[in-house]
Amino acid sequence: MDIPVVDFAAWSLRNRNISDEPIHTVKEQLESAFTQVGFVFLKNTGITQEEVDRIMAVSKTFFLQPEEVKIPFRRDSFDVNPNHGWVRLEVERLNPSCPEDLKESFNVTSISPDIKWPSGAAEDFQETQTSFFRRCRQLSLRVLRAMALSLSLDPQVFLSAHRLIGDEGNGTTLRSLYYPSVDHDKVKERQLRCGEHSDYGSITLLFSSSGGLQVRRRSGEFIDVPYVPGAVLVNVADLMQRWTADRFVSVVHRVRLPPVGDSSTRQSVVFFVHPDDDALITCCDGSNKYPPVTGGAYLEERFKASYGAK
Secondary structure (H helix, E strand, O other), X not given: OOOOEEEOHHHOOXXXXXXXXXXXXXHHHHHHHHHHOOEEEEEOOOOOHHHHHHHHHHHHXXXXXXXXXXXXXXXXXXXXXXXXEEEOOOOOOOOOOOOOOOOEEEEEOOOOOOOOOOOHHHOOHHHHHHHHHHHHHHHHHHHHHHHHHXXXXXXXXXXXXXOOOOOOOEOOEEEEEEEOOOOOOOOOOOOOOEEEEOOOOOEEEEEXXXXXXXXXXXXXXXXXXXXXXXXXXXXXXXXXXXXOOOOOOXXXXXXXXXXXXXXXXXXXXXXXXXXXXXXXXXXXXXXXXXXOEEHHHHHHHHHHHHHOOO
């Protein structure tokens, strides 16, 4: 299972105005990738490597601070946005049948200036995170438009359900992840840096600093995803598979442990795109393969599985 690389230059963020006309090849490539593999690398998106390096550097500064500095910003500390904030090491388990994941993260679900943000050593944290959030929002809407066109749908089928990204009423999350070095003598049985899972919402954009991600073939075997500098890895998430009545496929993936003796750390930045909380998701082919569900209700159900058994 090779993950295709698609040139997205026709719809790059460098282009202020885009047209649906010149991307017939892109539409065909995306349709093939998302129906057969569930993943695609996009190059020439307009998001630069310098932007990715900057958010990773600022995020790492925050993660390397003492825990007492990070606790005031922990997830569940923000009444209006309960998913916003820091998640400490070994709290989340994306595979509920396995031990907690060996990672920590910071979730940005709101870019409101009213949210409390880290400062001090991470002085540019708010500006960098919110700026990157906006860039990912722009790119994700262009990808959703292209995905709709690849299915011969009116782009508004997807776009109208994502109007509130970055505001209250939408669960889209920019997540900075830090995987510290692993002491294999202390690793629990079946513990991973990130447990086997599929993503929850519409699509996911992934920016990583190295390898380590693995995707599951239909045979059940996990294969390594190559690191492609400068490219964005985009995958279909569960609600999009449901939305397209299984035309697009959401694939299980994980982050493996490094080999014994490898003390390297790992970073990634992920943009999890979700429909608006009140958007009613029904099969876009008109079938009743899945019952209607709102974006907010579906996301809440999935969060309970990941965080409910701490």
